[in-house]
Amino acid sequence: MKKPLNQVSIRLKLWSLSAVIFILLILFQGYTLYREREQLKEDFFREARSELGTLSEKIAASLWLYQIDFIEQTLQPLTDREEISFLYLSAASGKRVFGLRDEEHVSLLNRFRQSNRDGLEADGYLLIRQAVIYNGETQGYLAAGFNRRWLDEKMSRKIREVILFTGILGALLTLLTALFARALSRPAQLAAKIIEEYFEAGRDPLAAAALAGEGGGAPPPHSRQSSLFQLTPVPLLLADPSGRILQANGSAAEFFEIDPAELAAANLEKLLGANDFNIIRSHLAASGGNVEGYLAAIGFPGGRKKIVEINVAVLREAQGEARALVAAILDVSDKFLTQQEILENQHRLAALNQKLLQKTAELEAAHDKNMKYARKLASLIKVSYDIFRCNSNREIVELLVSAGSELVEAEECAVFLWDERKNHLAPVKSHPEKLLQRLRSIGEGRGAVWRTYRENQSFYLAEESVQAPDLAELGISKPEALYLITVPLCDRDYKYGAAVYVQRRKGVFFTEDMHLITALAHQSAITLDKIRLFQALREKAGRLEQANSELKDSRRQVLHLQKMESLGTLVGGIAHDFNNILGIIIPNVDLLRAKAGDREEALKRASIIQTAAERAAELNRQLLMFSRTHEVNLAPLSPNQLIRRLAETLRNALGSRIKIELRLDPAAPPVNADETHLNQALMNLALNARDAMPQGGVLTFQTALQEFTPPNGPAGRYVKISVRDTGAGIAPEHLDKIFDPFFTTKSVDQGSGLGLAVVYGIVQSHGGHIAVESRLQKGTAFHVYLKPAEIAAPAAVTAPAPAANGHENILIVDDEAGIRETLSELLVTLGYNVLAAESGENALRIARSTPNIHVAIVDYTMPHMDGIATVKAIHRIDAKIRILLSSGYADQEKIIHKYSHIDGFLPKPYHMNEVAKILKETLRKREG
Numbered sequence: 001m002k003k004p005l006n007q008v009s010i011r012l013k014l015w016s017l018s019a020v021i022f023i024l025l026i027l028f029q030g031y032t033l034y035r036e037r038e039q040l041k042e043d044f045f046r047e048a049r050s051e052l053g054t055l056s057e058k059i060a061a062s063l064w065l066y067q068i069d070f071i072e073q074t075l076q077p078l079t080d081r082e083e084i085s086f087l088y089l090s091a092a093s094g095k096r097v098f099g100l101r102d103e104e105h106v107s108l109l110n111r112f113r114q115s116n117r118d119g120l121e122a123d124g125y126l127l128i129r130q131a132v133i134y135n136g137e138t139q140g141y142l143a144a145g146f147n148r149r150w151l152d153e154k155m156s157r158k159i160r161e162v163i164l165f166t167g168i169l170g171a172l173l174t175l176l177t178a179l180f181a182r183a184l185s186r187p188a189q190l191a192a193k194i195i196e197e198y199f200e201a202g203r204d205p206l207a208a209a210a211l212a213g214e215g216g217g218a219p220p221p222h223s224r225q226s227s228l229f230q231l232t233p234v235p236l237l238l239a240d241p242s243g244r245i246l247q248a249n250g251s252a253a254e255f256f257e258i259d260p261a262e263l264a265a266a267n268l269e270k271l272l273g274a275n276d277f278n279i280i281r282s283h284l285a286a287s288g289g290n291v292e293g294y295l296a297a298i299g300f301p302g303g304r305k306k307i308v309e310i311n312v313a314v315l316r317e318a319q320g321e322a323r324a325l326v327a328a329i330l331d332v333s334d335k336f337l338t339q340q341e342i343l344e345n346q347h348r349l350a351a352l353n354q355k356l357l358q359k360t361a362e363l364e365a366a367h368d369k370n371m372k373y374a375r376k377l378a379s380l381i382k383v384s385y386d387i388f389r390c391n392s393n394r395e396i397v398e399l400l401v402s403a404g405s406e407l408v409e410a411e412e413c414a415v416f417l418w419d420e421r422k423n424h425l426a427p428v429k430s431h432p433e434k435l436l437q438r439l440r441s442i443g444e445g446r447g448a449v450w451r452t453y454r455e456n457q458s459f460y461l462a463e464e465s466v467q468a469p470d471l472a473e474l475g476i477s478k479p480e481a482l483y484l485i486t487v488p489l490c491d492r493d494y495k496y497g498a499a500v501y502v503q504r505r506k507g508v509f510f511t512e513d514m515h516l517i518t519a520l521a522h523q524s525a526i527t528l529d530k531i532r533l534f535q536a537l538r539e540k541a542g543r544l545e546q547a548n549s550e551l552k553d554s555r556r557q558v559l560h561l562q563k564m565e566s567l568g569t570l571v572g573g574i575a576h577d578f579n580n581i582l583g584i585i586i587p588n589v590d591l592l593r594a595k596a597g598d599r600e601e602a603l604k605r606a607s608i609i610q611t612a613a614e615r616a617a618e619l620n621r622q623l624l625m626f627s628r629t630h631e632v633n634l635a636p637l638s639p640n641q642l643i644r645r646l647a648e649t650l651r652n653a654l655g656s657r658i659k660i661e662l663r664l665d666p667a668a669p670p671v672n673a674d675e676t677h678l679n680q681a682l683m684n685l686a687l688n689a690r691d692a693m694p695q696g697g698v699l700t701f702q703t704a705l706q707e708f709t710p711p712n713g714p715a716g717r718y719v720k721i722s723v724r725d726t727g728a729g730i731a732p733e734h735l736d737k738i739f740d741p742f743f744t745t746k747s748v749d750q751g752s753g754l755g756l757a758v759v760y761g762i763v764q765s766h767g768g769h770i771a772v773e774s775r776l777q778k779g780t781a782f783h784v785y786l787k788p789a790e791i792a793a794p795a796a797v798t799a800p801a802p803a804a805n806g807h808e809n810i811l812i813v814d815d816e817a818g819i820r821e822t823l824s825e826l827l828v829t830l831g832y833n834v835l836a837a838e839s840g841e842n843a844l845r846i847a848r849s850t851p852n853i854h855v856a857i858v859d860y861t862m863p864h865m866d867g868i869a870t871v872k873a874i875h876r877i878d879a880k881i882r883i884l885l886s887s888g889y890a891d892q893e894k895i896i897h898k899y900s901h902i903d904g905f906l907p908k909p910y911h912m913n914e915v916a917k918i919l920k921e922t923l924r925k926r927e928g
Contacts, residue, residue: 017342018177022170024349029162031356037155038367045119045128048146052130056142060134063089063097071098078144085125085147089132091140105145112143116378117371124148131381138385235329241322243268243277255329257300268327272296272310280312284322290314295332307336373512379407380516384523393417393531396524397429400489400499404520405431408485408513410501414439414474416449417489417497425453425497438475447473452486453498458521459486460514463506474502483509487521489528496528578616579888582909584818586613587826590912594829617909634766636670636789637678639721643701646679650686650699657696658689668703671719671786673766681762684755685723685782692727692780700724708785710769718768719788724781730774738772806916808854808923811835813843813870814886815862823857823910830916840865840873847877855922857906860887868899875901882922 055074062070071089078084079100087100088109096102102109105125112120112127120127126146132139229236235252239245245266253260256271269277276296283291291312297305309332315324383403390396397415405413412435416425419441427439442450447469448459461470461484470484471477483503489496499521503509589610596602647660654660682701689699702722709715730738734745739760763770763784774780810832814820817838824834835850837843840862847853856874860867871883883901888908904922906915 013339014177014180014342017346018173020346021349022173024353025166025169027353028356029166031360033155033158033162034360035363036158037151040151040154041121041126044126044146044151048126048128048144049118049130052128052142052144056130056132059089059142060132060139063091063132063139064134066097068097075100083146083149084144086145088143089140090143092138097140108145109143116375118374118378121148126151235331237268237271237327237329239268239325239327241325243281243325245271246324252329255331268325272298276310280310284312284314284325295336306331307333373516376407376513376516379403380520383407383520387520387523387527390527391531393528396527396531400521400524401429401431404499404517405501407520408501408503408517409508410485410503411505412474412502413499415489415497415499416442416453418453418495425449428497435475440475442473445469445473448484448486449473449498449500452488452500453490453495456488456490456495458488458514458518459484460509460511461486462509474500480504485509485514485517487514487518489521489525491522491525491529494529494532496525579908580816580819582613582617583816583888584822584909586610586617586909586911587822587915589613590910591822591826591829594912613909633674634672635674637673637675638668638670639673639678639703639719639786640664640666640668642673642675642679643682643703643721646682646686647701650683654686654690654699658693659696659698661698661700663700663702665702665704668705668719669788671766672789673786674762677762678766681759681784682721682723684759688755689723689725689727689780692725692729697726697779705788708769710785717788718785721784721786722781723784724779726779729776729778730772730780731776735772735774739770806830806832806919806923809833809835809850809852810919811837811843811846811850811853811856811881813837813840813856813862813867814859815839816859819859819908823915826910826912826915827919830912830919832919839863840867840870843870844873844877847874847881853878853881855882855884855919857884857886860885871899871901882925884918884922 055078059071059074062074075087075089075098078087084100086102086105087098088096088102089098090096108123108125108127111122112129118129124147126148127143128146129141129143131141229247230249232249233251235255236249237245237252238247245264245268248260248263250260253263256263258266272280273296276294280291280294283294291310294310294312295307296310297307299305309330311328311330313326313328314322315326317323383399386403387396387399390399397417400415401413404410410431412431414427414430414435417428418424419426422441423443425442427436427441430436430439444450444454446467448461448466449470450473451457452459461482463481463483466482466484468479471480471482476482481504483506485501486498487501488498499517501509501517589606593603593606593610596606643662643664647662651660686699689697693699700722702720702724704720704722705717706720707715708718708720731745739756759782760770763786766786768784768786770785771783772780773783810827812820812823812827812834814823814836815838820836820838824836827834835846835853837846840858841864843856843858847856856871858867858870858874862870865873867885867887871885874881874883882903884904884906885902886906886908903925904918906918
């Protein structure tokens with residue numbers, strides 16, 4: 001291979017390289033023209049779609065209303081534009097609405113519609129179609145045909161520019177190649193000419209002298225041939241046929257870096273190398289001609305090498321025998337490097353050309369892929385519109401299977417829906433239908449379908465990504481190479497199921513397909529949710545119609561509850577004012593009795609008044625209980641007796657359908673309880689039991705003394721009071737909330753949600769505990785645990801007598817003049833020094849001006865400056881003054897625990913003995 005290449009001239013190689021470069025340049029320019037044309041088309045389609053989109057928005061409402069006049073008025077200006085060849089507007093049904101020169105292009109429009117594409121180039125036209133959408137629905141399509149003349153004109157100008165540019169580059173490349181070839185070949189041509197002149201006749205005196213051998217001597221130094229031989233810049237060697245050098249010029253000695261005398265004694269085999277010299281001799285012997293353009297590498301001291309081109313001519317005798325060899329040696333190291341660089345550039349250009357071809361193929365493939373997905377996107381829009389119009393789950397599932405499989409080109413498809421009763425995904429539809437026979441329900445696991453449903457995320461699995469759990473969900477037991485796309489049927493509020501699409505061929509499913517089918521599944525989930533809500537709305541409408549008959553009763557009940565709430569507020573206010581009146585009457589009765597002495601008639605009348613006042617006070621306490629502002633008065637109480645009295649009341653109230661059973665332990669001891677409150681708690685539990693047994697049942701009251709361990713306390717003996725029914729029971733998820741205020745599962749007219757909350761509060765106020773156990777359709781039992789009462793020996797009943805007299809200074813602060821005067825007289829009777837103030841401000845002035853005040857009795861409710869503010873201010877003036885807070889609301893006794901400045905609570909109405917007792921206790925605290 002080396003021999004033919006060495007024989008090719010440098011000039012021919014340069015011209016071949018130039019031709020290859022020129023061809024690559026033409027190919028590159030052709031590709032550039034192709035891309036330029038495609039870019040022009042793409043820009044045009046984008047601008048045209050934008051313009052048609054604006055027009056479609058203007059005429060959308062008119063098309064929906066079928067206002068042809070407005071549509072023609074809007075589209076008429078387009079008729080004057082030269083680039084628009086025809087227009088065509090059709091309704092969603094395909095009916096023609098408006099047209100401009102469309103009759104001439106009917107076949108072209110039909111082909112365009114059948115192609116299902118938004119853009120097309122055909123028959124010298126660029127066609128674009130735009131959907132006309134109004135209120136989320138497609139009303140029709142606007143199609144326009146643009147002539148391609150403007151595109152051809154732009155491309156013609158571009159082609160002329162490219163041809164001119166390519167011609168200039170070609171001419172420049174030709175000129176550079178010619179100059180470079182001439183520069184490289186001129187030295188060799190000059191050497192050949194010199195040799196030709198030097199040995200022209202074959203009998204030149206110089207040649208003869210050279211061939212004379214050992215005694216011949218050198219040629220005449222001043223001969224013309226000798227001068228040419230010595231002065232030529234090309235290294236020349238004259239040798240006999242065996243390679244022994246006969247003569248060498250100065251250029252040769254300089255080239256070989258050897259002294260001329262030493263060079264004359266050398267041999268070509270040594271200078272050129274044995275291998276190259278033998279090849280040259282073999283060629284000379286075989287061809288009988290000369291050797292031209294033989295390339296070789298000649299070694300030099302230090303490991304250097306020079307690339308040379310060797311030209312050898314044979315000088316023959318008249319009989320044709322070789323008598324001498326003339327070798328011309330050209331140093332082409334630079335040229336060789338240049339040639340090598342040129343070859344490398346050729347390889348690079350070839351690689352670049354290959355990349356350009358590859359990129360072109362990739363761009364074409366990408367273009368085809370984009371067009372394919374554009375068609376799929378159009379199909380997705382159409383299918384989404386069809387799904388949006390579905391009225392049942394079955395229609396949606398069928399579209400998901402049929403249209404979804406066609407959209408992503410799936411071989412198999414299956415839809416799974418969530419079964420709430422069985423807690424699994426059940427297969428409901430498949431393609432092909434026989435696939436449904438091998439599918440099974442999917443429970444919680446690691447398969448792709450279950451993960452898609454659980455995580456609400458789509459997955460695309462290819463070959464090795466498909467694991468055994470994924471195959472098991474599809475009813476496949478043996479390993480198989482598959483491509484899967486799984487998508488969820490879920491929206492933000494509800495998960496309906498999942499769909500899976502299967503393909504066995506490679507290169508069919510892509511990530512874009514997963515996005516397309518995910519969008520379709522999301523639209524399906526939205527429509528499923530719409531259907532679910534519509535069905536719920538329909539059911540709700542039925543229930544509303546049924547409840548309409550109960551609305552009047554509900555309104556009446558609500559009005560009654562509102563009335564009772566208002567009445568409770570009113571009663572609370574009245575009870576407070578009534579308490580203030582009693583606060584005047586009762587202390588004055590005590591004063592009358594204290595001052596009556598031995599007058600029986602006066603004592604009798606005072607006792608009658610006191611009895612009436614006590615009955616009034618009890619009535620007031622009941623009013624306060626009704627208004628929920630009551631105190632708890634604990635006293636030993638037999639639970640068995642309380643339950644027996646309550647049972648008699650309930651038998652009349654609950655009716656004959658509910659049987660009341662009593663299982664009372666005779667050994668159950670009394671408990672410390674407020675009879676009214678505990679009675680109310682048990683009544684609430686009984687009423688709850690009645691509501692749980694609308695068809696009747698058994699209500700059981702039971703008492704027992706037993707060991708009980710409270711949640712946050714030590715174990716001990718408690719009296720257990722149980723209220724048990726045989727009703728519907730309480731749902732487990734409601735057990736933790738039944739004691740929450742306002743929690744109820746009843747309708748507005750059946751309960752306020754406070755019954756059990758009141759029970760819990762009453763039990764807590766008694767220091768007790770309450771527990772509940774319930775089973776659906778079996779009944780419910782509430783257990784109240786109370787500590788047994790410690791019964792003290794009964795105290796002897798004695799007539800009330802005034803307490804021991806005092807002598808301390810007492811400050812009374814109350815805005816009610818009657819209460820203020822009565823309490824002042826009562827305290828004076830008890831021996832105390834009294835200072836009275838009608839307001840908090842006046843009390844502060846007295847506290848500042850009067851030293852050594854021992855106790856201040858302050859009313860809780862006063863205008864302007866209330867009791868708490870007055871107490872704080874008095875404490876700041878003199879911290880030694882003891883404070884008693886007075887009020888008719890018993891619950892306000894709890895306030896004294898919030899403020900360290902308050903030493904006690906004095907309830908209204910006042911009793912002399914109680915006032916004396918509380919004052920003595922408070923004064924002892926001061927002394928302590």
